[in-house]
Amino acid sequence: MNSFKFPARLVRLAKPYLAVTLILLLGIGFKRYDQINTLPKGDPDNGGLTLPGDFEAVVVADSVGSARHLAVNQNGDIYVRLRRTWPQGGNVALRDTDQDGKADIIQNFGDFKDPDSYGTGMRIYKDYIYYSTAGVVYRNKLIPGSLIPNSKNEVILTDDYRHSKHGSEHIAKPLTFDDEGHMYVPFGSPGDVCQLENRKPGAPGQFPCPQLEEHGGVWQFDANKPGQLQKDGKRYATGIRSIVAMDWNHADNTLYALQHGRDNLTATWPALYSPWQSAVLPSEEFLKVKEGTDAGWPYYYYDHMQGKKLLNPEYGGDGKKEGKGKEYAQPLIGFPGHWAPNDLFFYTGDQFPARYKNGAFIAFHGSTIRAPYPQGGYFVCFVPFKNGAPTGQWEVFADGFARVDTIVNTADAKARPMGIAMGPDGSLYITESVKGKIWRIMYKGDRNKFGTAQLAAMEERKNRTNIKEPDIVKDDLQKRTMSLGERNYKLYCGACHQGDGKGDGSRFPPLAGSEWVTGDKKKMIDVILNGLNGTITVNGNPYNGVMPAHRFLKDEDIAQISTYIRNSFGNKAGSVSAEDVRRVRNKH
Structure with missing residues (x-):
């Protein structure tokens, strides 16, 4: 058989292109090598966290105060929204000047005087740092080279929740932005499930629910217009009880959010729901939120074990009736009840293995109302994502925040994960709300060899009491006879x-x-x-x-x-x- 040979002329013409291709490939390799070597060392114990293989964590700061959401600037400066406003300011700015992973400059800022500060939002958008209290969204211009914004804050949006005729229970104001100049802000429900008498056992729900006119949904605003009120925005989505975690996914140009489900099914409807059902239901819903979405609150809740939206008992439900539940937006994933999803971030960096690209990280702050069963959540999960939908089961990404095996009372947890943000090099930053510790998570291994072996130990974490479904009998912490x-x-x-x-x-x-x-x-x-x-x-x-x-x-x-x-x-x-x-x- 005659062997084929390329003509010499074609070989000569191809050589320069082959050389350029080789240089580009080598450049990518060297860039990855340099990046790994410029990342700081992780702490010996990863700051107390358990992570997948070849991931490391360094504690950037140990106790900045009760930390909520955060944002990281392109130069690596970190900005954190605190839960409360202190005399020195309700935000914290941090800078690592010697690149060892530890912040060596920590300064407070923020001259707002909101007595109910309850910090719940912080994002950087087009060279501005946006942050919120319970009732106001502010922004400051970020000045290149300056850690602290030296401008007076602008009021972008005000919510006069104190004078709401319905109440003001779920007043978090997380923020996110699309690519067309819009800011998205949720207005949470003022009560639990729109009852005639809020949280009274057996009290019926109002139909139609009047609270949906101004609450229980997401509103779209002009991101650059100061002095807006709720009426200046557009109701973008409805039927969502309470949102603290949301993010705009730039890969498919869509808003995503997680709903905090209703409370205390057994306390309000003891004849219909057992303490075990009340501990694991209703599901925390991971929603794809498009304009016009209606997720069904307060009439329906999601049961991840049945895989259905069910009628709330205030509207005639009994834990089995579906009613018109199929007509409302269904969650991409229903997570177990009361895990408290408090931040969502779609990863866009290149430092982590390719499987994490455009996937969703979710910080579960942890439950408070699962008694008599162990409290659940208190970890960060990852959902692989592609083309606007999960491509596999959710995974445990970071655990160990609580530092105890069985969390009986919320106060037992030494840390509760809260905010997620990404640095310019693709590192992931996580805050916690007890003392205000901040972690930086980095990947140091071979991106092409990351797989099942590195994830195996994290899969085992699903058997821990803060993550697994509690056993009805064995995990009941209220076994002794009480007065x-x-x-x-x-x-x-x-x-x-x-x-x-x-x-x-x-x-x-x-x-x-x-x-x-x-x-x-x-x-x-x-x-x-x-x-x-x-x-x-x-x-x-x-x-x-x-x-x-x-x-x-x-x-x-x-x-x-x-x-x-x-x-x-x-x-x-x-x-x-x-x-x-x-x-x-x-x-x-």
Whole structure:
């Protein structure tokens, strides 16, 4: 057989192109080699985190204050939104000047004076740093070379939630931006499920729900126009109860968000839902949000175990009825209940292995209302993504934040993952909200050899109590017989204030050592009977969660609960009688 040979003339012509191709390939290789060698060393224990093989983490800062969302500038400067506003400012800026991975300049900034700061959003968009409080979206111009913005902040959007006729429970203001100059901001539901009497057991839901006119959805605004109000925006999507995690996916030019599901199914409908069902339901929904999307709140919730949207009991549901659930937007994934997805980020960098490109990272802040079962969440997951849909099962990407195996009370967790952002070199940054630790996660291995072996250990993490589905019997932490007061406390109060009475450190205040508990008992009885709304101060710290009214309870039940609280968690106060409760009740 004759062998074919290219004509000499073609070979001569091809040589320069082959040389250029070889140089480009070598350049890519050298760039990757240089990048690995310029990345800082990870901490020996990865800052306490468990990560897939060949990933490393370094703690950038250990305790900047209760950290929420964050953003990283193109020069590597880090900006963090704090949960509260301090005299020195409610934002933190960090810079690593010697490139060792540790911030050596940390400065506060932000001259806003919102008393209910509750920081919930921070993003960089077109050389501006945008950040939010509960009611206001601000921005500052970033000046090249300057760590701290030296301009006065601009008010871009104001939400007058304090004067809402419906209430103000879910007032987070996370932010994201598309490629056409629009800013997207959710307006969360002012209550749980649009009941006539919010959070009252057995109370029916309103139909149609009037709250949907101004709440329970996402609004689109002009990203560059100062002084906007909600009416200046356009309702982009509806039927979404509460969003803290959302991001614009530039790969398919679409908004994505995760919904926080409703609370306490067993406390409000004990005949229909067991404590176990209340712990794992309803699902946290990962939604693809297009203009006009309706996800069905408050009429429907998603059950990931049945794979269906079901009718809420306030609207005639019983945990089985589907009603018209199929007509509403279905989630891409239904995660177990109460994991609290608090940030979402689509990875666009090139440092990580190719399988992570355009995939979704989700920070699960962790549950507060799963009692009597272990609290769940407290980790960062990854969802492989392509063409606007997941391409495989979700994975555990980073775990170990809580530093305990079984989280009984929220306060047991040493850290709770909150914000996610990417640096200019493709490193991933994660904040946590307890003390304000910040991690930088880097990949140091061969990108082409990353696969099942590196992920195996992370798959095993799904068997841990903070991630796995709890066993109905074996994982029930409430096995011993309790007094009536303790039993009712666990049922009606413990989900928010926690089994140890220390609160969740965020929305719900501690009862341990609280002047509201150990002081005048009439004040405590009044709060239990009639509820409380608005910011209060407990042990020197502000809280703005909603305390629902419990007038539906008998005087004896409230007396037992009050006596239990006033003599538990280190409290030593007098008992409360049914007559004490009756006198307070009759004053209203």
